[in-house]
Amino acid sequence: MADSFLFKSVSEPVVLVRRFAFSLAIATFFLMALGSATRVMNAGLSCPDWPLCYGELVPAAQMNLQVFLEWFHRLVASTVGLLTATFLGIALWYRKSLPRWLPVAAGWAFFLVLFQGILGGLTVTELLRFDIVTAHLGTGLMFFCTWLVITVTLLPYQAYNTVGKLPWFGSAAAAFVYLQSILGALVASRWAVHQCLAGAELCSVVNTHIAGVVPASLSTLAVIYLSWRTTALHPALRRLAYTAGIFLLMQVAIGIGTYMLHLQIEPLTVLHQAVGAALLGTLVAFTALAWRDRTEAA
Structure with a gap:
């Protein structure tokens, strides 16, 4: 995406952060598609508890397609959450070499992923209540768009x-x-x-x-x-x-x-x-x- 847009040199921290942000956008897109597949396959309550699944990190004994979809969705979501926290740490660490707005944008993304995690838990504990499920997707889309805005704004242009x-x-x-x-x-x-x-x-x-x-x-x-x-x-x-x-x-x-x-x-x-x-x-x-x-x- 970025190579054809390059017009001037940029600092190495900016390049690192831009690629990281775009990778998180791709990961979020995949996560939303995975969440859609989980819903369509009626797998949203295949793990009856949260944040574990049948009280385990990996429910090997109960594993089938539906349990796998819900468990894998949670695994990817957790990974995205950890990477978002890492991104925030990088933005703060390199703040002197990055645009002033970037730590604020990273903080906003971190807030969204925390809120999304809470909504994800509530979808299970509240038995897929429609307003929570809708808010879950709406927040996911906002999170996805945040990474795209960060990526595009950091492109040399x-x-x-x-x-x-x-x-x-x-x-x-x-x-x-x-x-x-x-x-x-x-x-x-x-x-x-x-x-x-x-x-x-x-x-x-x-x-x-x-x-x-x-x-x-x-x-x-x-x-x-x-x-x-x-x-x-x-x-x-x-x-x-x-x-x-x-x-x-x-x-x-x-x-x-x-x-x-x-x-x-x-x-x-x-x-x-x-x-x-x-x-x-x-x-x-x-x-x-x-x-x-x-x-x-x-």
């Missing part, structure tokens, strides 16, 4: 000063997609599609999510269109905008397919959430870079 109002449009598109993701999490946590198809219950929740496609899609298309019309736009911004368009098309197609197949194809349901997170991440990266172009040129 030469401002073109041609973005105009694109930072505002990017911010709006990212916000609409994030809200749409929360609605999707609410639909998933309440199993609203299944209940709507089976007995016309919770159809209003499903319809709200379907209606949310409109503002999320239109705002994303506006970003793509304006990026296309801006002839002198930085190539990195143009690539991110077009990538968002690809993810948008994929997400709409997968969403329609998932609904038409009544959520019977589990990998398709997991892919729907993963592509949604990828779309959000692309828009967040675009917006962060567009704001850099605007402010640094000024």
Whole structure:
């Protein structure tokens, strides 16, 4: 991701921290996909206790696919938490060689991962209560976006000063997609599609999510269109905008397919959430870079 963006030399601590942040973004993306698979496979309560699983670090005697999914999800989450604490320590240790805002951003990421851990525990102790499960995914997406913003903000970048109002449009598109993701999490946590198809219950929740496609899609298309019309736009911004368009098309197609197949194809349901997170991440990266172009040129 970074090599094509390089325009000037940077200090070694910045390079280290940027790569670390991007690695954590990738790990968080994988963790969210794993969490989606755990939910789709009805494995969320396969470990009935928390933080251990059947009172053990590795429940070998009880291990099956569902127990493995929940146990492995916790293992990856714990690893991400430890790496986030390590990142905060590095940011504080090298604070004199890093931007002043970085320790604050690292502290925010550390707060989010602690809060996410609490929510993860509550999802088990409160027996997958839908509002806690929804908040769990919402916090995970915010955590993912935090690492992307840190990564993009640390990239060496030469401002073109041609973005105009694109930072505002990017911010709006990212916000609409994030809200749409929360609605999707609410639909998933309440199993609203299944209940709507089976007995016309919770159809209003499903319809709200379907209606949310409109503002999320239109705002994303506006970003793509304006990026296309801006002839002198930085190539990195143009690539991110077009990538968002690809993810948008994929997400709409997968969403329609998932609904038409009544959520019977589990990998398709997991892919729907993963592509949604990828779309959000692309828009967040675009917006962060567009704001850099605007402010640094000024």
